Amino acid sequence: xxxxxxxxxxxxxxxxxxxxxxxxxxxxxxxxxxxxxxxxxxxxxxxxxxxxxxxxxxxxxxxxxxxxxxxxxxxxxxxxxxxxxxxxxxxxxxxxxxxxxxxxxxxxxxxxxxxxxxxxxxxxxxxxxxxxxxxxxxxxxxxxxxxxxxxxxxxxxxxxxxxxxxxxxxxxxxxxxxxxxxxxxxxxxxxxxxxxxxxxxxxxxxxxxxxxxxxxxxxxxxxxxxxxxxxxxxxxxxxxxxxxxxxxxxxxxxxxxxxxxxxxxxxxxxxxxxxxxxxxxxxxxxxxxxxxxxxxxxxxxxxxxxxxxxxxxxxxxxxxxxxxxxxxxxxxxxxxxxxxxxxxxxxxxxxxxxxxxxxxxxxxxxxxxxxxxxxxxxxxxxxxxxxxxxxxxxxxxxxxxxxxxxxxxxxxxxxxxxxxxxxxxxxxxxxxxxxxxxxxxxxxxxxxxxxxxxxxxxxxxxxxxxxxxxxxxxxxxxxxxxxxxxxxxxxxxxxxxxxxxxxxxxxxxxxxxxxxxxxxxxxxxxxxxxxxxxxxxxxxxxxxxxxxxxxxxxxxxxxxxxxxxxxxxxxxxxxxxxxxxxxxxxxxxxxxxxxxxxxxxxxxxxxxxxxxxxxxxxxxxxxxxxx
Numbered sequence: 001x002x003x004x005x006x007x008x009x010x011x012x013x014x015x016x017x018x019x020x021x022x023x024x025x026x027x028x029x030x031x032x033x034x035x036x037x038x039x040x041x042x043x044x045x046x047x048x049x050x051x052x053x054x055x056x057x058x059x060x061x062x063x064x065x066x067x068x069x070x071x072x073x074x075x076x077x078x079x080x081x082x083x084x085x086x087x088x089x090x091x092x093x094x095x096x097x098x099x100x101x102x103x104x105x106x107x108x109x110x111x112x113x114x115x116x117x118x119x120x121x122x123x124x125x126x127x128x129x130x131x132x133x134x135x136x137x138x139x140x141x142x143x144x145x146x147x148x149x150x151x152x153x154x155x156x157x158x159x160x161x162x163x164x165x166x167x168x169x170x171x172x173x174x175x176x177x178x179x180x181x182x183x184x185x186x187x188x189x190x191x192x193x194x195x196x197x198x199x200x201x202x203x204x205x206x207x208x209x210x211x212x213x214x215x216x217x218x219x220x221x222x223x224x225x226x227x228x229x230x231x232x233x234x235x236x237x238x239x240x241x242x243x244x245x246x247x248x249x250x251x252x253x254x255x256x257x258x259x260x261x262x263x264x265x266x267x268x269x270x271x272x273x274x275x276x277x278x279x280x281x282x283x284x285x286x287x288x289x290x291x292x293x294x295x296x297x298x299x300x301x302x303x304x305x306x307x308x309x310x311x312x313x314x315x316x317x318x319x320x321x322x323x324x325x326x327x328x329x330x331x332x333x334x335x336x337x338x339x340x341x342x343x344x345x346x347x348x349x350x351x352x353x354x355x356x357x358x359x360x361x362x363x364x365x366x367x368x369x370x371x372x373x374x375x376x377x378x379x380x381x382x383x384x385x386x387x388x389x390x391x392x393x394x395x396x397x398x399x400x401x402x403x404x405x406x407x408x409x410x411x412x413x414x415x416x417x418x419x420x421x422x423x424x425x426x427x428x429x430x431x432x433x434x435x436x437x438x439x440x441x442x443x444x445x446x447x448x449x450x451x452x453x454x455x456x457x458x459x460x461x462x463x464x465x466x467x468x469x470x471x472x473x474x475x476x477x478x479x480x481x482x483x484x485x486x487x488x489x490x491x492x493x494x495x496x497x498x499x500x501x502x503x504x505x506x507x508x509x510x511x512x513x514x515x516x517x518x519x520x521x522x523x524x525x526x527x528x529x530x531x532x533x534x535x536x537x538x539x540x541x542x543x544x545x546x547x548x549x550x551x552x553x554x555x556x557x558x559x560x561x562x563x564x565x566x567x568x569x570x571x572x573x574x575x576x577x578x579x580x581x582x583x584x585x586x587x588x589x590x591x592x593x594x595x596x597x598x599x600x601x602x603x604x605x606x607x608x609x610x611x612x613x614x615x616x617x618x619x620x621x622x623x624x625x626x627x
Contacts, residue, residue, distance in 0.1 A: 022046050024100070024117055024129035027193035030164060031136040032107055033219065035226050037165040039092060040133050041194045042100035044119055052121035055095040059102055061085075064116040064128045073115060074102060084110065104135070105167070112137040138162070140230035141172070141217045150311065151208045151238035156201055159217035161228075163188050163196040168221045172200040175216030175229065180204040211236035211266050239312020240265035242305060244287060246318045252398065253324035257295050261305035262287035263314065269307040276301065297322050297352065325399025326351035329392040333377075338494070339411035343379040347392035349401065355394040362388070384411050387437065387468060412495030413440040415488060416469075421501045423483050430474040430501050432488035437468045440490040444474040445498075448484050 024044040032038035044057075056076045061084075063070035071082035074089045081089060088106055093099030100117050112135050118128040144158045161170050174183045181204030189197050200217070216231040244262030251257045263269045263286065271288035273280045280303075281290055292299055300322040306315045326349045333345035347359055350373060357375035358368040367377045379386055387409040393402040413436035421430040434440055442463065443454040455463045455472055463472040474486065489498040 022119070022127045022129070024119075024131045026100075026115075026117070026131055026133045027191075027195050028132075029134045029136060029193075030195050031138050031162045032104075032164055033162070033170070033221075033226065033228055034107055034109060034137050034139050035224075036107060036168045036221065037103060037105040038107060038135060038162075039164050039166055040102045040104070040115060040135070042093060042102060042117055042133075044098055044100050044117060044129060046098075046119060046121060046125070046127065050121055050125055052125065054122065055098075056120035056122075057091075057095050057100055058118040058120060059089070059100075060116045060118065060128075062113045064118070064130065064132065066118070066128070070116075073104075077120070103166075107137050109137050111135065138228075140228055141219045143215065143217050143230050143232040145215075145232050145234065149206055149234055149236050151206055151210075151236050154203065154205050156203050157215060157232075158202075159200045159230075160197050161219045163198045168224065168226075170198050170219045170221055172198060173218045173220070174200065174202055175218055175231070176214055177202055177204075180206075180210070180213075180215070206234060206236045208236060208238040208241075208264070208266070210234050211238065235266070237266050237311055240269040240307035240309055240314045242307050242314050242316045245305060245316050248319045248321065250321045250323060251295050253296055253322055254294055257292040257320065259290040259292070259303055259305075259318060259320070260287060261290075261307070261316070263307035265307065265309050265311075267309055269309045269313075272306040272308075274304045274306060292320075295320075295322050297324055297350075300352070321352065323352050323398055326355045326394035326396060326401045328401045329357070329394050329403040331392055331403055331405045335406060336408045336410065337382050339383060339409055340381050343377075343382050343386075343407065345377040345379075345390075345405075345407070346374060347377070347394075347403070348374040349394040351394065351396050351398075353396055355396045358393045359390060360393070361390045366390075382407070382409050384409050384414070384435065384437070384468065408437060410437045410494060412436065413490035413492055413497040415490060415497050415499040419488060419499060419501055420504045421483065421486050422504050426478050428476040428483045428486075430476075430486045430488070432472045432474070432490070432499075432501065434470045434472070434488075434490040434497075435468050436470065436490060436492050436494075438492055439465060439470060440492040442470060442472045443489045443491075444472075445487040445489060446484045447487065 022045065024042065026040060026042040030038060030040055046052075058075045058077075059073035060066075061071040061073050061082070071084060072080065073085045074081060074091055076091065076095060085104075088104055088111070090103050090105075091101070092103045093101035100119075102115065102117075104111060114132045114134050116128060116132045118126065120126045142160045144160060146155065146157075149155055159172055159174070161172065163170060177183060181202055183200055183202045186199045186201055189199055191197060198219075202215070211234060213234045213236075214231045215234060216229055219228045220226065240263040242261060242263045244260060246259050249257060249259065259273065261271055261273065263271060268284055268286055270282060270284050272282040273288060273290040281288065288305070290303070300320060302317050302319050304315055304317045307313060329347050329349040331345060331347050334341075334343045337343045345359070347357060349355060349357065354371040354373050356368065356370050357372060359366050359375060359377045367375055369375045375392070386407060389404055389406050391402055391404050393400065395401075413434050416433040416435060419432045419434075421428060423429075430444060432442060432444065434442055441454065442461075443452050444461065445452045453460050453474060455461045460476070461472055461474050463470060465471075470490075472488070476484070483503060486501045487498055488501055489496065491497075
């Protein structure tokens, strides 16, 4: 330690121990700059009873024992010294006054080491003292920085140099202290063991920017070229400050995202990535990267980076927004309603950004919203026309999703205008097309016969349902003379509807009324026409097969009004075969449903192609009658 006042301890000990025993006091260590000089203070004592006439002394280098022949630094008897010390050493003290202070000049590094003093009082009264001084030859000033330098806290830095050369006095100056503060020189101070130092102090308040700053001190000696410099780097401790961070991040679902957090602090901070209080990654480092693979909307949110060390902490946040296509829309609301009721249907989805939502039916847009996640469809008074399939479509720039839903409108039966009856020979078929929801019960009433036939009687009635349409076909045989009146009645829980079915294709009955004679005449005319066409083709040398021969069995017309365009040939053959059986008086099987046709086919009016030609029908009828 440095004491501004107070005498060194060993001088007090000397004054208290006069007269007694052999002993010496000198600084255990002393330093001096290379090229300068050093004065090693020394005092010794011996017993008073010796009373020597003359006191001599010897300084040895690195060994206290003469028998080891150590280099002689100074010898008062002969002035013979080792060559290394020639012209460099002399005694400053008066041995008679028991002062053995030694001066060494023009110091060089090889003079650094241990120095021992030996008292010579004559004869056998010689004594080598074990006490010694270690000389340290230095070339740099000593800059003393406190072990902990904290930003914002006042700091004292000192520069100390030995001042033990009476011939050369050092001068101190600071280097690189601009902006840190003005130095203050305290002056020459005496140390505990009697050595001297020159001290200069520098006071300032360091900032984080001063961390790593090189601060220097220079010692110079007047009238010489001797200059000695030393530098110290400031290790300023300061709390973390986050200096690098992502701004808000937008990423597409399924991509890779990297979040970077970097902080400036001393010592290095503990960096931690967190989300909703959960630690995702942490490390002691200047920067920390958080990697997110295949991001989903589930990782969307706010991420926090926390930086902390023993001197403080800092934190910042970044928002991650995951962009994705709409999810499959969810439909909530009424799916079954009674005619006239108000229907409310809600369609919602999730996406980022918010989608365009649209509800449409049969390519007609019913409702739409832009950049909203929910769409409400209101139908104030539903009608049967509102029944059917609807679509809710959600789309944004990343994709499109859709959901289909059905609205079922329940209403009383309606018998459509395409309902009618048609006759062919002795068979009458009546078509009753009913639109209703729920499915109605259909019955055919024959008032003239006081008979009601319902759809459970499969021998006479065949029914097929497609959506809200129910098609029922009543087949009556043996009705060649006068077709009966037919009333179709449809009933469900919302009401009842009845309609007398009109007859279509009444001219077909004419052929049944002509009788056998008319059939034979028609057949003869047909044969003549065929023969004429054949002769004409032969004349033109064109070989052509007749449309049919007398030996073929031409198809028998069943009901041209209910022939289905495009029906399979197998079905046509079976139907015609049934017609032949009925015309011959055989009881036919109840009509079977063919999967290739629907109520829409049954409701169509016959086209020209659906009829067998009049000539063919006449020939067919005549052939059957002849047989």
